[in-house]
Amino acid sequence: MSADAAGAAGTAGAGDLRVLVVDDQPLIRHSLRLIIDGEAGMAVAGEASSGAEAVAEAARQRPDLVLMDIRMPGGDGIEATRRIAADPSLAGTRVLVLSMFELDEYVDAALRAGASGFLLKDAPPERLVDAIRRTGAGESLFAPTILTRLVEEYLDRHAPVSPDGLSPLTAREVEVLALIGRGLSNEEITRELVISMGTAKSHIGSIRAKLHARDRAQLVIAAYEHGLVRPGAEEP
Numbered sequence: 001m002s003a004d005a006a007g008a009a010g011t012a013g014a015g016d017l018r019v020l021v022v023d024d025q026p027l028i029r030h031s032l033r034l035i036i037d038g039e040a041g042m043a044v045a046g047e048a049s050s051g052a053e054a055v056a057e058a059a060r061q062r063p064d065l066v067l068m069d070i071r072m073p074g075g076d077g078i079e080a081t082r083r084i085a086a087d088p089s090l091a092g093t094r095v096l097v098l099s100m101f102e103l104d105e106y107v108d109a110a111l112r113a114g115a116s117g118f119l120l121k122d123a124p125p126e127r128l129v130d131a132i133r134r135t136g137a138g139e140s141l142f143a144p145t146i147l148t149r150l151v152e153e154y155l156d157r158h159a160p161v162s163p164d165g166l167s168p169l170t171a172r173e174v175e176v177l178a179l180i181g182r183g184l185s186n187e188e189i190t191r192e193l194v195i196s197m198g199t200a201k202s203h204i205g206s207i208r209a210k211l212h213a214r215d216r217a218q219l220v221i222a223a224y225e226h227g228l229v230r231p232g233a234e235e236p
Contacts, residue, residue: 018065024073067132096117174228177228
């Protein structure tokens with residue numbers, strides 16, 4: 001464990017979202033730690049400067065979320081993500097990839113490795129904090145430009161889907177699916193439809209089951225496939 005990791009470990013309080021920060025640049029790790037520790041309800045549980053160190057620290061700290069860089073010495077972030085996602089003892093740990101690079105092969109590799117989201121390092125602090133909270137709460141999250149490209153690429157490779165594909169959904173579930181496709185969080189959905197968080201989660205669980213969707217990213221694709229959201233539509 002690095003000196004930075006030793007200094008960061010043990011700062012999380014009871015009930016905080018515990019984040020493992022992984023980056024080979026000490027200045028970036030320090031900046032991320034300041035942002036995370038400055039937010040209520042979240043704290044840095046540890047730090048790592050390489051992929052191999054990230055795997056070891058994740059096993060030791062059992063964080064709620066790993067904020068993972070991609071290009072690092074000593075094992076890159078993709079392989080580290082794959083190993084963390086494959087570890088049964090870390091089933092409750094989600095990985096949010098934070099990278100300078102918007103390359104399609106990195107995004108695809110990160111998702112295949114088991115990452116729950118992908119955010120660019122030029123994102124403002126408030127978007128980073130929101131991404132950490134949403135990913136930690138079980139949502140899949142992607143930078144808007146990346147999500148749009150992923151969806152459009154998927155639609156280019158697949159034939160249009162019949163509207164009948166949404167027939168198992170209730171009218172309210174179709175509304176919820178459209179909002180998911182627009183990128184709204186669970187909290188934003190509750191405000192938009194004036195429903196409780198429990199009701200929103202129940203609708204989302206039902207939609208996933210009926211559409212056989214593995215995760216929220218697939219629900220976004222379904223919303224685009226069925227014309228509930230237009231590619232390039234303005235972000236809420």
